[in-house]
Amino acid sequence: MKADPAGVLTGAHYLDGDFACGEGAMAAGCRFTAGYPITPSTEVVERISRRFPMMGGTFVQMEDELASMAAVVGASWTGTKSFTVTSGPGFSLMMENIGLAVMMETPCVVVNVQRGGPSTGLPTMTGQADMMQARWGSHGDYELIAMSPQSPQEAFDLTIDAFNLAELYRVPVLFMMDECVGHMTEKVVIPPADEIEIVPRKLTKSKPGDFEPYRANGQMVPEFARAGDGYRFHTTGLTHDERGYPEMSAECQDKLVRRLMDKINGNADKIVRFEEEDTDGADVVVLSYGITARVAREGIDLAREKGVKVGVIRLIVVWPFPEKRIRELAGTVKAIVVPEINYGQMVLEVERCAAGRCASVCVPHGGGGVHDPSDICDAIMGAVK
Amino acid sequence: MSRTEIRITGFGGQGVVLSGYIIGRACAIQAGKHATMIQSFGPEARGSACSTMLAVSDTEVLYPYIGRPDVFVAMSTEGYDKYADELKDDGTLIYEQNLVHPTLKEGQPSFGVPSTRLAEQLGRAIVQNIVMLGFVAAVTKMVTHAEMRGAVEASVPPGTEALNLAAFDAGWDYYEQEYGDKKGEAAAAASSGA
Amino acid sequence: MSEVIERAEALAEEHPVAPYLRMDRIPHIWCPTCGIGTVVKCFVTALEESKVDLDKTSIVSGIGCTGRVAGYMNLDAFHSTHGRAIPFATGLKLGRPELFVTVFSGDGDLSGIGGNHFIHAARRNMDILVVLVNNFIYGMTGGQNAPTTPLGAKSSTMPFGNFERPFNLPHLAATCGAVYVARWTSLHIRRLTKSFKEAIGRKGFRFIEVIAPCSTLYARLNKLGTGFNLMQFYHDSTEIRHGADTRDVGIDYQDEIICGKFVDEQRPTFLDMMHDQYRRTLGDKYVPMPQEGGHIHE
Numbered sequence: 001m002k003a004d005p006a007g008v009l010t011g012a013h014y015l016d017g018d019f020a021c022g023e024g025a026m027a028a029g030c031r032f033t034a035g036y037p038i039t040p041s042t043e044v045v046e047r048i049s050r051r052f053p054m055m056g057g058t059f060v061q062m063e064d065e066l067a068s069m070a071a072v073v074g075a076s077w078t079g080t081k082s083f084t085v086t087s088g089p090g091f092s093l094m095m096e097n098i099g100l101a102v103m104m105e106t107p108c109v110v111v112n113v114q115r116g117g118p119s120t121g122l123p124t125m126t127g128q129a130d131m132m133q134a135r136w137g138s139h140g141d142y143e144l145i146a147m148s149p150q151s152p153q154e155a156f157d158l159t160i161d162a163f164n165l166a167e168l169y170r171v172p173v174l175f176m177m178d179e180c181v182g183h184m185t186e187k188v189v190i191p192p193a194d195e196i197e198i199v200p201r202k203l204t205k206s207k208p209g210d211f212e213p214y215r216a217n218g219q220m221v222p223e224f225a226r227a228g229d230g231y232r233f234h235t236t237g238l239t240h241d242e243r244g245y246p247e248m249s250a251e252c253q254d255k256l257v258r259r260l261m262d263k264i265n266g267n268a269d270k271i272v273r274f275e276e277e278d279t280d281g282a283d284v285v286v287l288s289y290g291i292t293a294r295v296a297r298e299g300i301d302l303a304r305e306k307g308v309k310v311g312v313i314r315l316i317v318v319w320p321f322p323e324k325r326i327r328e329l330a331g332t333v334k335a336i337v338v339p340e341i342n343y344g345q346m347v348l349e350v351e352r353c354a355a356g357r358c359a360s361v362c363v364p365h366g367g368g369g370v371h372d373p374s375d376i377c378d379a380i381m382g383a384v385k
Numbered sequence: 386m387s388r389t390e391i392r393i394t395g396f397g398g399q400g401v402v403l404s405g406y407i408i409g410r411a412c413a414i415q416a417g418k419h420a421t422m423i424q425s426f427g428p429e430a431r432g433s434a435c436s437t438m439l440a441v442s443d444t445e446v447l448y449p450y451i452g453r454p455d456v457f458v459a460m461s462t463e464g465y466d467k468y469a470d471e472l473k474d475d476g477t478l479i480y481e482q483n484l485v486h487p488t489l490k491e492g493q494p495s496f497g498v499p500s501t502r503l504a505e506q507l508g509r510a511i512v513q514n515i516v517m518l519g520f521v522a523a524v525t526k527m528v529t530h531a532e533m534r535g536a537v538e539a540s541v542p543p544g545t546e547a548l549n550l551a552a553f554d555a556g557w558d559y560y561e562q563e564y565g566d567k568k569g570e571a572a573a574a575a576s577s578g579a
Numbered sequence: 580m581s582e583v584i585e586r587a588e589a590l591a592e593e594h595p596v597a598p599y600l601r602m603d604r605i606p607h608i609w610c611p612t613c614g615i616g617t618v619v620k621c622f623v624t625a626l627e628e629s630k631v632d633l634d635k636t637s638i639v640s641g642i643g644c645t646g647r648v649a650g651y652m653n654l655d656a657f658h659s660t661h662g663r664a665i666p667f668a669t670g671l672k673l674g675r676p677e678l679f680v681t682v683f684s685g686d687g688d689l690s691g692i693g694g695n696h697f698i699h700a701a702r703r704n705m706d707i708l709v710v711l712v713n714n715f716i717y718g719m720t721g722g723q724n725a726p727t728t729p730l731g732a733k734s735s736t737m738p739f740g741n742f743e744r745p746f747n748l749p750h751l752a753a754t755c756g757a758v759y760v761a762r763w764t765s766l767h768i769r770r771l772t773k774s775f776k777e778a779i780g781r782k783g784f785r786f787i788e789v790i791a792p793c794s795t796l797y798a799r800l801n802k803l804g805t806g807f808n809l810m811q812f813y814h815d816s817t818e819i820r821h822g823a824d825t826r827d828v829g830i831d832y833q834d835e836i837i838c839g840k841f842v843d844e845q846r847p848t849f850l851d852m853m854h855d856q857y858r859r860t861l862g863d864k865y866v867p868m869p870q871e872g873g874h875i876h877e
């Protein structure tokens with residue numbers, strides 16, 4: 001369906017990534033936000049709290065990130081689209097209830113404006129070192145979706161996509177910005193509401209007596225009933241059967257967790273999203289995401305000037321990872337070079353998929369800034385030697 | 386591919402970030418160029434050397450930070466001291482002439498403006514940054530007078546447009562009076578004063 | 580086992596509380612003579628007598644023995660994470676303001692790991708009813724010390740007797756801003772039921788503490804006999820003192836338990852305050868979330 005115009009600030013704006021992300025959430029139909037202030041993400045909720053009262057949205061500043069995430073999961077069960085926003089230390093606290101959202105199959109979006117870590121790290125400076133935490137941060141086996149924008153414009157556009165994916169797969173979608181994009185101000189064009197496609201919360205058509213909250217019916221994603229519509233359903237963070245009742249058995253665990261993973265893995269082809277350029281006949285492919293993807297293009301230009309054929313992969317959806325494509329590329333290029341603002345996280349996925357058929361080259365940056373494009377060029381040159 | 390890098394600095398409360406925002410907006414929205422603004426955050430943003438940087442280009446800005454700016458706007462001594470050395474050798478220095486006493490370099494175009502005094506003459510010292518912005522717009526001509534003025538109008542709090550536009554005009558006019566016809570000479574004179 | 584199921588089915592037919600419970604989940608997991616079931620029965624009776632719209636009633640629990648209550652109630656029921664029932668309930672209430680939301684959980688869950696959420700929900704006067712079953716110990720995990728274990732009482736992690744000062748929960752709730760504060764024991768069936776009914780009729784952060792026997796752990800570790808002996812103790816050692824100064828209602832080991840309604844006042848809730856503020860400052864521009872929530876229909 002088309003977006004509710006109440007949440008869409010149509011026009012050409014000059015916005016930072018944080019504000020653009022907030023606008024994206026409102027355009028996507030988000031009407032509940034719980035948050036706790038943390039640099040460099042706070043501007044998102046500042047934007048939301050200023051605009052929500054005019055569109056029927058409620059923002060509440062909770063006592064901490066544990067509470068914020070719990071409130072978001074609770075609110076989403078009313079059918080109200082919900083999200084929260086944080087950075088590293090808060091992201092760590094949210095892991096508990098991100099796991100609950102996975103287990104209860106609750107659509108929601110969690111924005112992490114990444115800063116340097118570990119611990120308090122570099123509150124005001126950029127990082128991309130939470131990428132593996134996004135994938136593995138909560139305990140247990142699970143799959144979810146994570147995205148990474150490279151500009152304020154994408155912070156707007158992809159936030160809408162994040163909400164849509166959360167609805168389609170009933171899963172938390174982690175929006176992995178970096179401080180650089182979050183605090184960077186650029187032109188952001190917000191289209192008219194009738195040009196924005198949103199996925200509404202689809203409610204079950206079953207009658208209350210016939211409804212079982214986790215009966216997948218051959219689909220991978222079960223139907224949803226919201227609190228207050230008379231379904232009197234039960235949901236729990238415990239391993240549960242199709243009725244949502246706890247069942248402590250290896251069989252039930254296998255059936256449930258397998259489906260939770262399969263609904264993402266089995267749809268990976270539809271979820272995976274990346275930009276690809278000049279990979280045909282390339283000697284080297286540079287794979288990056290977020291702000292690093294922009295900076296890398298300067299390094300790539302330098303290497304091309306020196307005669308190297310360089311292809312580009314820019315991850316837009318980071319999790320699930322585009323395994324299939326990376327496996328293919330590994331058979332055709334000498335190396336995949338991965339600059340990222342950490343000491344080597346997504347490069348591990350590249351290495352796993354390449355499985356020794358091409359070199360995987362990590363171009364690390366500890367955080368607090370972005371790569372010097374010449375370092376990326378040097379890594380490319382080193383890889384073709 | 387022409388890329389212009391700008392650093393604006395001043396003390397907290399002077400409206401450094403708003404000045405950068407308006408320039409970026411004028412370039413990106415009014416003039417249809419690419420303009421990326423990054424502001425300093427945290428304790429730095431509250432101190433006496435608050436700063437914002439802009440990269441303006443005809444093509445997409447890939448690398449968002451600036452190295453050696455082409456234009457340096459200094460509204461406080463501390464900000465000037467902290468960032469003066471980054472300025473390109475032939476880059477343009479613009480400063481609040483009653484607050485900043487720069488060491489002028491040979492061959493460096495420099496332009497002083499008493500923006501605080503001009504703002505006070507308008508009755509509100511707070512619009513000093515917009516006076517400065519008018520002056521910067523006139524010196525650099527990076528966008529047209531109308532484009533920058535339009536960005537001011539669209540960016541300031543509702544109800545304050547008239548005051549801010551008057552401030553913008555005061556800065557622009559000051560440039561025209563002091564440097565307008567004899568821009569080259571003035572810059573040269575400023576340089577030789579070093 | 581089949582005998583148990585047959586009994587449950589028979590119960591489903593005849594027991595008046597059956598419609599309020601998920602009879603397909605009975606038998607429950609609670610130990611014989613545990614006090615939690617009694618509290619549930621009183622709550623169900625109060626729901627019935629208050630004629631609340633059960634379709635618009637949600638119940639949220641955390642983790643622990645009392646944390647299983649949501650699982651047995653035939654309502655929209657959420658068995659959330661340890662300590663997070665209150666913020667989860669906050670989301671439900673704010674996401675669909677017409678809901679009546681009750682949190683049912685234990686002392687460890689709500690005042691230990693969830694203590695921060697408890698005080699802030701009370702401070703905000705969030706419009707939820709919080710029922711805290713206090714058995715002085717962590718039951719589900721095996722009898723460890725709780726923030727409510729009385730001084731000197733033994734727990735599996737304070738085998739030589741607890742030396743940490745416990746919370747006086749009614750006082751904590753009252754000082755943080757709860758508009759309704761009462762304490763009963765699981766022996767006070769009629770008074771507890773009445774208190775539930777009263778609280779259901781109020782708005783804002785309502786807190787009812789129910790002292791209940793953990794026969795298996797607290798009683799055993801402290802050699803207090805069975806659940807029955809603890810009920811006997813409640814009978815002999817409780818004093819009803821409505822309106823008591825909450826500073827005076829702390830609980831010492833095997834000492835007098837002061838029960839009653841301590842606070843009953845009216846103050847605007849979080850949502851009342853929010854609406855007022857926005858109406859005052861934004862006038863006609865303010866668009867409150869619809870009572871049925873912010874769900875955007877196709």
Ligand code: SF4
Pocket residue numbers: 608609610612613614615644714718719792793794795796797
């Ligand atoms: S362990 Fe204690 S609290 Fe838990 S069910 Fe048994 S008696 Fe009740």
